[in-house]
Amino acid sequence: MTASPDVLEDAPKAQDTPLPSATLGGDSKRSVEQITLGLFIAVPFLALVAAVPLTWGWGVSWLDLGLLVAMYYIGCHGITIGFHRHFTHGAFKAKRPLRIALAIMGSLAVEGPVVRWVADHRKHHKFSDAEGDPHSPWRYGETVPALLKGLWWAHVGWMFDEEQTPQHKYAPDLIKDPVIRRVSRQFVLWTVVSLLFPPLVGGLVTWSWQGALTAFFWGSLVRVALLHHVTWSINSICHAVGKRPFKSRDRSGNVWWLAVLSCGESWHNLHHADPTSARHGVLRGQLDSSARLIRWFEKAGWAYDVRWPSAGRIDSRRAPRGNREDEGAAHPA
Template identity: 45%
Template sequence: MRLEAPPASTEAYDGRSPFPHTEQHLGGVPARQAALTAAIVVAPFIALGAGIWLAWGEGITLTDLLLALVFYVVTGLGVTVGFHRLLTHRSFTARPWLRVTLAVAGSMSFQGNLIDWVAVHRRHHAFTDQPGDPHSPHRYGTGPGGQLRGLAHAHLGWLFTSEPTSAARYAPDLLRNDPAMLRVSRAFPALCAISLLLPFAAGWAISGGLYGGLTAFIWAGLVRVALLQHVTWSVNSLCHMIGERPHRTRGHDRSTDLWPLALLSFGESWHNGHHSLPSLARHGRGPRRIDPSAAVIKLFERLNWATDVHWLPPDALQHRRTVAGKRTLRGTT
């Protein structure tokens, strides 16, 4: 894996200006890699159009909807509980079989191999919304034009820039000391294929025909992938642009809590809560902060499949919200 150039110094960054040297990273991605990334992004949208055409006048079958829901939940929780809270932030310790299961489920989401995913996310936390952050929407400054351009970069454009993240630097624990995760990471292409073949096989078996397999492939396969991808990318983009900031974060961090995405993202859109204390198993802190990923981790803990879970003590929640409230009143957030 390539090593990225050291990020520009953040000491002089004022929080408003464009990041230095951003233009030099535009493009420069090897043609084969760019073509593969584009295919992963574009193909699900083509499939959406095909699905609408096939369903025109007939509707979408209950089988397609149920299969799409099942695969969305399984692969989505693989990303949020597995890739993110377990492997990136080590919010809990999982039994070896559960660790592998979550890693496999997350790999079936078409969001990259798990070691690169973890490395990029850890780098994002190290340089949140300042030079060095691989997908900050504030990359091009805080003016209207820069914000629109930055939003597009944070949502999707960063996948096509020549700023590789070093797994050796940001994920050495997985790269060097975790053979099981290394094997799952290397199996990423095969797991993506399985992620599409399973809905096809299930749809064919349930409907008893090729047409049922094809529609399941489209809706529970490609369209499901597209929805989950864009929900995840929206946490990178929208959850650093709009929403509430009830919790204190460091430096130039502009992470927000965005409630409309809470259910679809399995609690990941409580992003300000996450950035305030990244190692916690629960991101949605406080009343009405629905966090399905945390509920799943709680279930794992009760089944004794997960241990050493990092929960926030109740008194700490009240203290941090009080501090954040005072900062808001003083106009310092």
Template identity: 45%
Template sequence: MTRLERRVNMAAVFIPFIVTAVAIAVLWGDWIGWSDVVVFGIMYVLSGLGVTVGFHRMLTHRAFQTHNFTRYFFAYLGMLSVQGPVIDWVADHRKHHAHTDVEGDPHSPHVGHGDGLSGALKGLWHSHVGWLWETHGEASARKYAKDLVEDRTMRILNRKFPLIVVGSLLIPTILGGLLSWSLKGAFTGLIWGGFVRIFLQHHVTWSVNSVCHFFGRRRFDIEDKSTNVFWLAIPSFGESWHHNHHAFPRSAAHGLKWWEIDPSQMVINLMKRLGLAWDVVTITPERQAQKLIGAEKPVKKKKPAESDEKVAEPVA
């Protein structure tokens, strides 16, 4: 990550927080209207799916295949969330899977923070937001995201991150102005669809790093400490079925039970029906049963080509 990208990223942590605090205290009620709700919803859904469907399931884990234009479009949408350039995001996340909850994990709450309540609080702080000052963007892109580094268009998008951040604020401003046909609507669109949306989206995503490695339920026999957290499922577009995801990283679906709501999976299924996605990775009930806690381990080992447990991209 370049110095400019790091500064933009750090500003994206503090400025939305400050604006959100001021907006709720001063503008709530009189300065929020129907156009602001619409703009907030549009921006939250598009940029959120850019992260969950695009950055995470498509680019990081290759849970499905798609056309190049769709890949680049989702990469752009993901950067509208202001969580860093696409290649850095993917490299960090692949490193997280390569070293989950052990030394080398960029944002584990369980490594190097001490014992007891103090250690737990330090770990939660680090995994939620503290890692942005310490380990964010340090994963080698050449090692962990070689496929994206070798993609010229993806490199160009990655370099344009600061401009895309500007777009992330300009788009809701224009939408708010057009919907309300007023300067006030443009300004409140910037506030609610821009800064407040970025603030909430950040903390939902960071909660998957922190909450979903500390609190919640587990049912699969895996070594890391990932958990499923049901109340985060809708705002995170299904990412909070995080234990399921760590059990089967390449799965396009993170919600593996009928009641585990996974909006990102719904979008991928729709893309498949429209011919925009193919080779969608699914995990059979039999495979899931083999990994349940207390399940009898099969004697026969799986062939390498059948493995669904590793990140799709080699890290060498």
């Protein structure tokens, strides 16, 4: 890959004043962190695999299914609306209570501390699918074996890299925010809350240890595994395949069958063509639940200065007609 310059529109700039101490986790990953990460990937994944025969043999209760869906979409929207569109790209501004709530909701997804997540993603946009991108599937080349290796790297492998994105360089604005810095440092606490809340509810509702255990299996382990792999698929699948109706300097594509599970993030081509847009699914029929919730937050007065894409802005980012791989009417807001 060759290096490709990029400057995110209105991205926060580092200041000359000294920054507070780093958030949870430094710029290098220790062995104990890698082992812990491996466990948090492997154990929920094994639960996800086991869920298929368990559902076939014994089924799943409505309580367990409700906990899975509720916790999934709380964490998913915490990532997509909070970590991604708000904290990383500044697609909208949020009143303080909403800003804190989004940081906590995203932390419940168990995808890492908010400051580290944002730093990684800003670096990804700076070097998208070029040298320096933390998780490009094209890292090893364009042959089939190289792409298969790259897909594994983009999906999971990159998280085990000892070298971490410098948080002070890529997320100085969040480090300077004492509340967000505290939420980021409390990632272990929010992970415990995320994993123990479903069995607590399951146990209290059924008044049994069995109810707590099945709620933990479905509402914690299976839910975390499903959300992880959907999120990671944006890094891997959506940078390898998909339609590309908009101009971007990378290989980001739209993958329609991930749209509902990813809360609108899989309309990835427009996102890389216009990173600060609050809506990613801008063409007719492109479901984007994250944009819908941002609209509700705006109407409630909790979000403001929302960067909704205008029809003209969308059209200006269209790929040349002869090169388009997708067509459709614009859906600006």
